[in-house]
Amino acid sequence: MNGKWRKIYLAAAGVVFLFAVFMGLWFTGILSFGEKDGENAEETENSQGSPEGWEIVFKGMKFIIPEKGMAGIHESGCMNIRQQDEYIIQIDIEDDTVENLWAHMDSKIQSLTEYGYRIEKEPEWIDRDEQDCFRYVISMEDERGSNLEHTYYEVMLMPADAERRFLAVVRFDGIDIDNLGTKLRDRIYDEALEAVLAMLDQAVPTDQKDDEAGTFWYVEKNLDPNGAYLSEDSILCDDGEWSVTYRLPENSQIVSDDVAGKTYLDTDNKIYIQTSTSHFTWMTAEEMAQHSAESHLSRIHDQGEIEIGGRTFYYYTYSVLEYGKAKMETHYYFHAFCDLGNGDLYFIYGYADDCPMAIDEMYYLDVMDITEINILQK
Numbered sequence: 001m002n003g004k005w006r007k008i009y010l011a012a013a014g015v016v017f018l019f020a021v022f023m024g025l026w027f028t029g030i031l032s033f034g035e036k037d038g039e040n041a042e043e044t045e046n047s048q049g050s051p052e053g054w055e056i057v058f059k060g061m062k063f064i065i066p067e068k069g070m071a072g073i074h075e076s077g078c079m080n081i082r083q084q085d086e087y088i089i090q091i092d093i094e095d096d097t098v099e100n101l102w103a104h105m106d107s108k109i110q111s112l113t114e115y116g117y118r119i120e121k122e123p124e125w126i127d128r129d130e131q132d133c134f135r136y137v138i139s140m141e142d143e144r145g146s147n148l149e150h151t152y153y154e155v156m157l158m159p160a161d162a163e164r165r166f167l168a169v170v171r172f173d174g175i176d177i178d179n180l181g182t183k184l185r186d187r188i189y190d191e192a193l194e195a196v197l198a199m200l201d202q203a204v205p206t207d208q209k210d211d212e213a214g215t216f217w218y219v220e221k222n223l224d225p226n227g228a229y230l231s232e233d234s235i236l237c238d239d240g241e242w243s244v245t246y247r248l249p250e251n252s253q254i255v256s257d258d259v260a261g262k263t264y265l266d267t268d269n270k271i272y273i274q275t276s277t278s279h280f281t282w283m284t285a286e287e288m289a290q291h292s293a294e295s296h297l298s299r300i301h302d303q304g305e306i307e308i309g310g311r312t313f314y315y316y317t318y319s320v321l322e323y324g325k326a327k328m329e330t331h332y333y334f335h336a337f338c339d340l341g342n343g344d345l346y347f348i349y350g351y352a353d354d355c356p357m358a359i360d361e362m363y364y365l366d367v368m369d370i371t372e373i374n375i376l377q378k
Contacts, residue, residue, distance in 0.1 A: 054217040059093040061160060062206040065199060065217070070258050072216030075292070081199070082259050086175040087192055091199070092167045098132045098157050101165070112138055120152060121189070128197075133158035137189060139177070145238050152177040154189050156196055161205060168196045212296060214335070214349065216260050222253045229253060234373075235262050237344045238279045243373050244346055246275065247366035261347070271358045273367060274349040277340065285337035285345055289314035292335060301359055306336075308368045313338045313348075317359035332358040341372055 054065045058079050065071050069083035074090075081089040101108065105123050113119065121137035135156040143151040154170040170192045177185060224230075230252050234245040249266045252273070256263035261276025280288060286305075293300055293316040303316040315336035322329055334350035348367050352358035 056217070057206055057208045057211050058091075059210060060205060061093060061203045062208065063091075063199060064202045067217075067219060070216060070218035070256060070260060072260050073211050073213050075213045077213070080259060083195070084174075084192075086188070087170050087172045088259060089192075089196055089199070090169045090171060091196075093160050094165050094167055095163065096165060097163065098134070098159055098165045101157060102132075102134060116140060118150070126156075126158075126193075128158075131158060135193060145240070146173060148173075148176055148178070150178050154192055156193060158197075158200060160203070166200050166203070168200065170196065212298075214292075218256045218258070218260075218263070220255050220265075222255060222265075223257055224254060227253070229267075230264065233262065233264075233275075235275050235277060236375075237277045237340070237342060241375055242340070242342045242344070243375055244275075244277060244340065245371045245373060247369060248273070249363070249366065261349075269352070269355055269357055271350060271352040271355055271363070273364070274347075275367065276347045276349075277344045278347070279343065280345045281343060283345075285312070285339045286314045288337045288345060289316060289335070292316070292337075298333075302361070304361070306361060306365075306368065308365060309370065311338050311368075311370065313368050315348075315361055315364075317361070319359065329354050332356060334359050334361070334364065336361075336364060336368065338368070338370070346370065 053067050054063075054071060056063045056065055056071060056073070056079065058073060063079070065081060066083065069081070071079065071081045074080050078090050078092045081091070083089075102123070109119060109123070117138040117140055119136070120139050121135075123134050123136040126133040126135060133156065135154060137152060137154050139150040139152045141150050152172040154172070156166075156168045156170075158166050158168075160166045172188075172192075175188070177188070180188070229250070230248050231250075232245060232247045233254065234243045236243050248264055249269070249271075251267045252264045253267060254262060255265050255272075256274075261274050263272055263274045265272055283291065289303075293303055296318055298318040298320055301317045301319060304314075306313045306315065313336045315334065317332070317334050319333065320331045322331060330353070332352050332355060334348070336348040338346045340346050348364055350358050350364060357363055
């Protein structure tokens with residue numbers, strides 16, 4: 001892995017933690033942000049009647065996201081979309097209007113500057129057929145998990161419905177904005193804004209059930225150019241100083257490596273396994289497992305703990321029965337959490353269609369048998 005891609009990977013590894021902080025600031029009023037599985041067929045279909053992209057139901061709105069990169073519903077209550085190396089798009093829906101926030105932007109800007117954000121572009125209205133939209137750009141120096149001197153955010157707001165607004169934050173975590181000229185910066189801001197607006201323009205209200213937190217979509221492909229199978233792999237922790245090594249089921253291939261973590265496909269059993277780490281200092285692995293299990297609407301099949309290699313994993317499983325016009329199938333889900341020695345949490349997420357093995361905790365013992373390595377001391 002060359003230096004450029006390592007920087008991008010390390011920056012991406014910190015997104016989950018950083019955005020959780022970012023969301024917290026918004027909830028407390030320093031920034032300002034405002035919940036879960038579904039599907040159906042309504043608006044936005046092509047001439048063959050097929051969806052034009054991933055159908056994602058989030059907080060009562062159906063989004064059609066181009067099938068590129070990855071998208072997911074984060075536990076913090078927002079939708080993350082990564083389709084470019086340079087930035088990640090993060091979308092929320094707030095119970096307030098665009099006009100109300102605009103009326104209080106002076107105090108909003110003051111809160112941002114007091115917290116340490118630098119205003120890069122003052123709030124400005126976007127001319128879009130009399131639709132009330134505006135954006136601004138801010139930056140933060142020495143963000144945790146980022147190798148950039150300043151991390152830049154483009155923030156855009158537009159109406160979702162009569163009482164709510166879309167909040168979209170574009171986090172430029174894979175490009176050094178500081179080293180770009182003014183014209184190039186503005187072009188990048190405008191291109192990212194157009195990508196966001198294209199997604200929001202297609203969002204429509206729906207009565208479908210929200211997709212659950214933790215659900216994600218991605219373009220499936222084996223990232224190994226030789227199509228090789230992996231017997232073990234590792235993942236970096238948020239701080240970039242530690243890595244976690246684990247084994248994998250026989251005949252596993254890596255199909256995704258992004259902000260959500262690493263995802264593998266057990267080609268024999270058609271089970272997907274995702275691994276990731278995050279710096280949850282406010283919650284232990286046991287508390288995270290309990291909280292996550294309670295947040296699911298589906299009935300929990302099994303819940304417990306496993307000790308392996310001197311570490312304790314807390315897990316729970318559930319399934320979702322899906323009825324379709326032509327068939328009925330069951331989706332199986334497994335979640336496990338472990339406290340790491342450096343203070344991070346290690347996550348395992350498994351899922352499969354019509355394969356009950358995916359909720360057998362014994363199936364994941366290899367992935368639980370982990371080794372922590374301090375990279376800086378090697």
